[in-house]
Amino acid sequence: xxxxxxxxxxxxxxxxxxxxxxxxxxxxxxxxxxxxxxxxxxxxxxxxxxxxxxxxxxxxxxxxxxxxxxxxxxxxxxxxxxxxxxxxxxxxxxxxxxxxxxxxxxxxxxxxxxxxxxxxxxxxxxxxxxxxxxxxxxxxxxxxxxxxxxxxxxxxxxxxxxxxxxxxxxxxxxxxxxxxxxxxxxxxxxxxxxxxxxxxxxxxxxxxxxxxxxxxxxxxxxxxxxxxxxxxxxxxxxxxxxxxxxxxxxxxxxxxxxxxxxxxxxxxxxxxxxxxxxxxxxxxxxxxxxxxxxxxxxxxxxxxxxxxxxxxxxxxxxxxxxxxxxxxxxxxxxxxxxxxxxxxxxxxxxxxxxxxxxxxxxxxxxxxxxxxxxxxxxxxxxxxxxxxxxxxxxxxxxxxxxxxxxxxxxxxxxxxxxxxxxxxxxxxxxxxxxxxxxxxxxxxxxxxxxxxxxxxxxxxxxx
Numbered sequence: 325x326x327x328x329x330x331x332x333x334x335x336x337x338x339x340x341x342x343x344x345x346x347x348x349x350x351x352x353x354x355x356x357x358x359x360x361x362x363x364x365x366x367x368x369x370x371x372x373x374x375x376x377x378x379x380x381x382x383x384x385x386x387x388x389x390x391x392x393x394x395x396x397x398x399x400x401x402x403x404x405x406x407x408x409x410x411x412x413x414x415x416x417x418x419x420x421x422x423x424x425x426x427x428x429x430x431x432x433x434x435x436x437x438x439x440x441x442x443x444x445x446x447x448x449x450x451x452x453x454x455x456x457x458x459x460x461x462x463x464x465x466x467x468x469x470x471x472x473x474x475x476x477x478x479x480x481x482x483x484x485x486x487x488x489x490x491x492x493x494x495x496x497x498x499x500x501x502x503x504x505x506x507x508x509x510x511x512x513x514x515x516x517x518x519x520x521x522x523x524x525x526x527x528x529x530x531x532x533x534x535x536x537x538x539x540x541x542x543x544x545x546x547x548x549x550x551x552x553x554x555x556x557x558x559x560x561x562x563x564x565x566x567x568x569x570x571x572x573x574x575x576x577x578x579x580x581x582x583x584x585x586x587x588x589x590x591x592x593x594x595x596x597x598x599x600x601x602x603x604x605x606x607x608x609x610x611x612x613x614x615x616x617x618x619x620x621x622x623x624x625x626x627x628x629x630x631x632x633x634x635x636x637x638x639x640x641x642x643x644x645x646x647x648x649x650x651x652x653x654x655x656x657x658x659x660x661x662x663x664x665x666x667x668x669x670x671x672x673x674x675x676x677x678x679x680x681x682x683x684x685x686x687x688x689x690x691x692x693x694x695x696x697x698x699x700x701x702x703x704x705x706x707x708x709x710x711x712x713x714x715x716x717x718x719x720x721x722x723x724x725x726x727x728x729x730x731x732x733x734x735x736x737x738x739x740x741x742x743x744x745x746x747x748x749x750x751x752x753x754x755x756x757x758x759x760x761x762x763x764x765x766x767x768x769x770x771x772x773x774x775x776x777x778x779x780x781x782x783x784x785x786x787x
Contacts (some may be wrong), residue, residue, distance in 0.1 A: 331370035334363055338371060340669035342380055347393040351381065352615050373528070417533045420753075424738060429747045434780040437747040438770025439634070444635040445693060445769065450682035451673070458672035468668035470659055471495065472644070476675045480644035484628055486619030487629075488646055494655060497666050498641035499603050499631035503527050504521065504664070506627055506645065507564075508535040509654040516560040520548050522754035522763070524573045527566055527601065538756035541547040541565075544698065545716050547572070547579030550586035557594035564597050570614055571604035574754050574765040578719060584617060591625050597651070600628045606635035606687050608720040609695035626651035632674055634722070635690060642666070694722070697768040701777045705766070708785030712764075722769040725751075727761055734762040740787040746780045 334357070340679055341351070352360065357368045372389055375381045382392045393407070429435065444742045458464055471477060472495025481488045481493070496502045503526065513535025519527065523539030531538050541548055548567060556562065557746050567587070569579035579587070591598045618628035624647070631643035647655055659665070677683055702724060703716055713727040728734060734751045741748050751763030771777050 331367045331374065333571065334361060334367055334371040335374055337361065338405050339380070340374060340700065342375075342391055345391045347390045348392050351389040351391070353388060365685075371450075391774045417529075419529055426742055426747075426750075429742065430745075432745060433742070434746050434776050434783070435770045436765055436766045436768070436777075436780055437749040439636070440638045441636075441690075441722075442772055444772065445690060447677070447682060447686040448637070450677060450686060451637060451640065453682075454676035454680065454748040455669075455673040457676045458669055461672055464669050464672055466668060468665040468671055470656060470664060473668070473671045473675060474669050475679075477644070479675065479678055480630065480646070483630060484616050484646050485616050486615070487622070488618060488628075492620070492646050492648055492652070494645045494647070494652070494659065495666050495671060496532070496629075496643045496645055496659075498633050498643045499601065499629060500526055500530065501641070502631070502643050502645050503566075503601070504534065504627040505655055505658050506629065507531050507536055509568075509651060509658055510564045510597055510599070510627070511536050512561075512629045512643060515564075516562040518553065518556050518560070518565040519561045519756055520567050520572065520576055521756060522751070522759075523566070523756060524601070525753045528756055531566070540756040543572075543575070543577060545577065547577050547583050548587065550583055550590050553587065554590045554593070557590065559594060562596060563589055563594075563638050564599060565582040566601065568601045568603070569617055570602055571607055573604070573721065574723055574749070574751075575715075576718035576721035576723055578614060584614070588621060588625055591748070592623070595623075600626050601626060602630040603634055604721050605630055606632075606690070607690055607694065607722060609698060609718070610691040611719050613720065618646050618678070627651065631652075632678065635687060636677065640670070640674060640677075642670060664734060694720075694769065695772075697774055697777060698724070699782065700774045701766070703766040704778045705779030705784070708781045722767050724766045724768065726764045726766055728763060730761075732762045734759075734764055737762070737787065738764065741784055744783040744786055747782050748784075 343723050354365065357363070358365060362740065372381065372383065372412050376383055379392055383389050474490060475495040476495055477490040480493045481490045495779055496505065497615065505518065507530055516539045517531050517536045518541050519538045521542050528538050540558055541553050543549065547569065553565065569584060571578060582624070587598065598617060605613060606762050616628055618626040628646035629643060632640050633643065645655060682727045698718060702717065705712060705714065705726070711729045714724055715727070728737060736752045738748050749765035751765060752759050754765065768777055771780065
């Protein structure tokens with residue numbers, strides 16, 4: 325082959341060579357090809373690149389070029405994607421804590437494992453009206469500011485209270501997005517992050533996806549134990565504590581007033597952040613709701629996250645982060661890298677919703693409904709499953725946290741519940757380490773009505 329031969333000529337020659345080789349056989353080195361065919365290094369590189377693009381060869385830096393295992397299919401049958409196992413890195417995302425190990429529930433199952441309001445409890449009419457008004461705005465499809473619409477940030481600042489200003493707020497695409505951003509912003513891969521035990525599985529999954537190591541800190545009926553929190557900071561050197569002080573998921577516990585002060589003091593002494601997940605602020609059952617931790621924070625210890633998703637509807641993916649100091653700019657930088665801004669029409673719709681009289685009416689009505697549903701389910705379970713312990717009556721939230729009798733297997737109980745047509749959440753998935761006891765999370769907001777709750781309790785009493 326002449327020195328002026330094209331890479332196409334070499335490709336043809338190499339295809340003939342490949343026909344006589346087996347998958348995994350090594351091709352001659354680039355140096356050998358240059359000498360054998362009297363071509364330039366550029367010609368060889370281009371030919372190998374073309375064959376690699378066609379899937380005929382695989383290049384392994386530092387090792388050589390090899391005949392690829394054929395992946396194309398000419399007839400029926402599943403595609404062969406085994407090659408991806410080699411191509412992907414070892415940074416897998418563990419979603420086991422946020423997926424149902426028992427699989428989809430069959431039709432007719434009473435859903436007591438959901439984390440959202442039943443459609444009948446959602447303000448669908450107000451949402452539709454808000455979205456329609458937002459769509460009519462002449463600037464509805466313009467680019468939104470990185471931090472979010474100023475008017476919406478002012479609303480979230482008012483919800484947080486204290487000295488929070490709109491400049492401290494960044495609008496996010498819901499609570500789960502906030503979790504991911506904070507975990508990546510504050511701690512580097514391999515670092516520990518302290519979490520309540522039990523804790524929200526979505527937070528555990530997000531922390532692990534960011535390369536962090538969740539370290540559990542035990543709770544009791546008054547919330548996380550500050551003494552053990554201080555020990556955990558000292559033992560791990562962690563610089564972040566994730567918590568849900570108000571209507572905690574899954575237990576619905578409210579961190580006591582004294583412990584709220586202690587948690588902030590412990591974190592300040594450790595030089596650490598507290599990430600306050602205030603997702604349930606609008607899910608109270610009619611009584612007073614404690615001030616957010618961030619309202620009593622003056623030095624940037626608390627990063628506060630909240631969301632409109634839980635009290636409204638699953639697809640209203642609008643939330644907010646409150647942060648002060650350099651961490652705020654770190655979060656803004658992530659926003660610029662991730663997605664630039666949250667879709668403006670959804671922000672405008674959220675602003676229309678929470679600014680309307682219908683929103684206040686919805687929140688007040690929801691409190692009454694949730695209180696009545698909680699009372700109905702708690703009473704029915706006490707009657708039908710007397711061996712299950714419910715702990716203190718809850719003051720807010722969407723769930724009951726039930727402790728099973730000693731020796732019980734929560735997975736086995738959940739599977740038995742599924743067989744009688746009731747879906748409940750296995751308690752094991754809420755723990756970052758070994759659970760100290762068998763528990764179930766049983767929701768009362770995703771069922772169709774109170775009668776369905778009573779029927780579900782009856783069925784659970786038969787297992």
